[in-house]
């Protein structure tokens with residue numbers, strides 16, 4: 001089977017690495033890709049924003065499956081265009097991707113299907129939002145409705161902070177994503193990322209992880225897309241998973257099907273394990289980045305048949321197997337990330353890092369300049385390792401980091 005992978009981050013490098021090991025694969029293509037992905041795939045100059053262009057490439061190249069990594073092409077309807085042209089795609093339609101693309105949509109679905117989540121209000125103007133904020137008091141959470149590159153959420157510990165966040169949203173801090181604001185009850189607990197593969201009807205658990213959100217050591221500084229992750233999340237014990245499936249994931253799948261937008265692809269639930277049980281914080285319609293990197297390191301099975309089965313509506317009977325090893329990934333980011341990452345600096349030592357036992361380096365924001373690998377984004381490398389314990393995996397990953405000269 002020929003496969004086209006869409007995306008250019010560490011998540012997509014991990015997918016390319018894993019898909020390239022499949023005996024079912026003929027040729028792997030990637031757009032736009034990065035130098036790490038290019039080790040496993042043939043990079044093609046297809047414009048992923050031009051859906052007709054993607055469709056005609058798939059027809060010409062006899063692509064059997066398109067795997068979409070990031071959320072933006074999904075929210076923009078790339079899967080719809082591929083479905084309409086009878087090209088198989090792993091990833092939800094635009095209507096199904098609203099689970100990530102509109103926080104208000106997801107909150108309303110939770111209310112309708114009795115899915116445990118934080119109490120909330122939806123507002124399209126500041127005075128009403130502020131009145132609600134004053135009524136519930138701090139701590140409280142203010143969210144831009146749409147996609148804001150992971151930055152549209154303010155967990156306000158004081159009333160003043162919350163009121164400022166409402167103003168910032170309506171004054172355009174997050175562009176059109178902030179035209180509507182969701183105000184949420186603050187949930188206290190520990191967060192966990194829970195992944196399911198979905199075929200429109202059925203959802204199959206596909207691993208757990210925890211990520212490290214703040215940029216600085218010691219959990220300081222602004223939130224980022226994720227500075228590292230490990231898997232599995234031991235806090236997600238065997239008794240919690242069936243409860244999450246029953247109370248959160250399965251009603252979501254049912255609700256989406258009943259609304260005429262069945263969900264296909266990865267459903268990534270951000271959960272808060274509260275004293276009253278697991279509650280949904282948010283959904284993403286894609287793999288986490290960098291969570292995908294640790295999942296791919298631990299997946300014992302061939303990934304291609306299961307992604308293909310999800311795309312075919314045929315997941316029944318699949319039960320993915322995992323290595324007992326733990327995995328960790330450490331994000332190496334450019335100076336200035338997340339605000340203004342410094343680009344163009346030369347990176348050496350990736351091959352030396354990969355000579356360390358059980359270490360794999362995934363490329364995120366890198367580019368080739370002549371023979372040099374240079375930094376070309378915020379999160380640049382994901383130094384990833386496995387081990388018998390998370391601690392051992394961490395020590396191995398840092399031994400890899402030590403080899404990188406950047």
Ligand code: AMP
Pocket residue numbers: 118141150153155184185186187188191270281282
């Ligand atoms: P989101 O983009 O919705 O995942 O929000 C980003 C982060 O804000 C989450 O990963 C949580 O750490 C935090 N957060 C979001 N909603 C809540 C909530 N209702 N209570 C507490 N923390 C939250």
Ligand code: GLY
Pocket residue numbers: 211225226284287288289290291
């Ligand atoms: N690492 C968090 C995310 O991918 O949304």
